[in-house]
Amino acid sequence: MLVAGNDVVTAPPPPRRALILDDEADFAASLSDILEDAGYLTCVINSVDDVVEDLADFNADVTLVDVRLRDASGIDAIEALQALWPHSEAIVMTGYATVENAIAAIHKGAYDYLRKPFHAEELKAVLNRCFEKIELRRDKRAANEKLRTALDRAELANRAKSEFLANMSHEVRTPLNVILGYSEVIKDQHFGPLHPEKYVEYAKDIHESGAFVLSLVNDVLDMAAIESGQSEIKESSVEIEAIVDFCFRMLKGRAESFKLKLMKEIAQGIPDLRADERMVKQMLLNLLSNAVKFTPEGGRIGVVVTLADDGDLVIAVADNGVGIAEEDQQKILEPFTVGEDALTRSADGAGLGLALTKSMMEMHDGTLELRSNIDVGTVVTLRFPKSRLEN
Ligand SMILES: Nc1ncnc2c1ncn2[C@@H]1O[C@H](COP(=O)(O)OP(=O)(O)O)[C@@H](O)[C@H]1O
Numbered sequence: 001m002l003v004a005g006n007d008v009v010t011a012p013p014p015p016r017r018a019l020i021l022d023d024e025a026d027f028a029a030s031l032s033d034i035l036e037d038a039g040y041l042t043c044v045i046n047s048v049d050d051v052v053e054d055l056a057d058f059n060a061d062v063t064l065v066d067v068r069l070r071d072a073s074g075i076d077a078i079e080a081l082q083a084l085w086p087h088s089e090a091i092v093m094t095g096y097a098t099v100e101n102a103i104a105a106i107h108k109g110a111y112d113y114l115r116k117p118f119h120a121e122e123l124k125a126v127l128n129r130c131f132e133k134i135e136l137r138r139d140k141r142a143a144n145e146k147l148r149t150a151l152d153r154a155e156l157a158n159r160a161k162s163e164f165l166a167n168m169s170h171e172v173r174t175p176l177n178v179i180l181g182y183s184e185v186i187k188d189q190h191f192g193p194l195h196p197e198k199y200v201e202y203a204k205d206i207h208e209s210g211a212f213v214l215s216l217v218n219d220v221l222d223m224a225a226i227e228s229g230q231s232e233i234k235e236s237s238v239e240i241e242a243i244v245d246f247c248f249r250m251l252k253g254r255a256e257s258f259k260l261k262l263m264k265e266i267a268q269g270i271p272d273l274r275a276d277e278r279m280v281k282q283m284l285l286n287l288l289s290n291a292v293k294f295t296p297e298g299g300r301i302g303v304v305v306t307l308a309d310d311g312d313l314v315i316a317v318a319d320n321g322v323g324i325a326e327e328d329q330q331k332i333l334e335p336f337t338v339g340e341d342a343l344t345r346s347a348d349g350a351g352l353g354l355a356l357t358k359s360m361m362e363m364h365d366g367t368l369e370l371r372s373n374i375d376v377g378t379v380v381t382l383r384f385p386k387s388r389l390e391n
Pocket residue numbers: 286290291294295319321322323324332337338339340341342343348349350351352353354355378
């Protein structure tokens with residue numbers, strides 16, 4: 001679009017370019033005249049031998065080809081022209097005797113045929129139809145091109161974001177460890193008692209907050225690594241029940257203070273899992289800490305481990321907590337999203353837990369599925385393929 005003064009002017013469409021190949025020179029010239037009068041740019045050749053590299057610059061949109069040339073088959077000529085201009089369309093010109101040739105040409109990809117003698121209006125009508133197709137295709141190519149550029153840019157930006165997050169997180173971890181280390185020394189009163197006593201409380205708060213920020217930073221770092229494809233799984237043999245017990249120990253304090261009951265149900269004879277142990281721990285901890293966070297006092301939280309009918313290993317984490325609204329269920333699986341209520345109820349959590357867990361499951365060729373009802377509860381199911389089970 002060009003802007004002239006206050007008017008917005010659309011750029012005129014490029015002239016239509018037609019190549020004419022016919023060994024009857026007079027006929028070819030008269031076609032050229034008709035088309036030039038109608039605003040076309042034309043180029044006339046009288047033999048297949050004229051189809052040479054130098055011609056390529058003409059950039060024909062359409063080629064008008066006589067199928068019955070003295071020295072060669074028009075079909076070969078069409079192929080040669082199409083090789084020069086892959087986006088061009090061919091229209092075949094034929095006499096009564098050679099209609100079959102024309103039909104063969106159409107089978108080979110020619111757009112249409114004109115039977116000689118034809119009227120100028122007939123020629124223009126066929127060309128107009130043909131150009132409708134060409135222009136549609138050209139628009140589509142331009143749109144695709146734009147999309148591809150946008151996609152390239154988005155991918156580049158996304159990579160830059162992941163790298164930035166990874167670097168940032170590293171930088172933040174160093175001072176955080178200083179905060180954690182010294183606040184621990186102070187809260188434990190390593191070098192003698194603190195006065196007044198209040199300072200011990202403060203040091204505890206500093207230490208707890210620091211630990212929380214560290215866990216957030218670690219999540220961001222993990223997410224960035226996964227998104228930029230730098231994360232790999234380190235496989236070993238993992239005993240699921242041991243992981244469940246480990247997570248329960250980690251969450252025992254919080255569960256008890258909210259009077260939440262933690263239960264596990266592990267089917268007999270569950271084989272070990274070939275997986276990244278740290279990730280399995282982290283996934284289960286993410287799900288269980290959500291359950292603890294979003295279940296009101298007195299609630300119940302359960303982990304059920306079973307083998308599905310098809311042999312897959314299924315780990316379900318269920319709670320009878322606040323639940324997640326239907327319309328949020330898809331969204332919260334994306335990185336950095338938290339439920340509406342979660343924001344008002346508690347500000348902790350960057351909204352990465354579920355997204356990370358889902359990505360980690362995918363790295364294990366598994367799936368994460370979420371089912372939830374408001375005020376009834378939530379079940380998150382992790383499914384590992386049976387190929388990951390050790391016999
Ligand atoms: N067991 C659950 N019960 C209710 N809501 C949940 C549960 N698990 C997750 N959610 C919702 O999904 C959101 C995203 O969870 P998550 O990705 O773990 O991030 P975060 O825990 O940092 O908020 C939570 O903020 C919450 O709204």
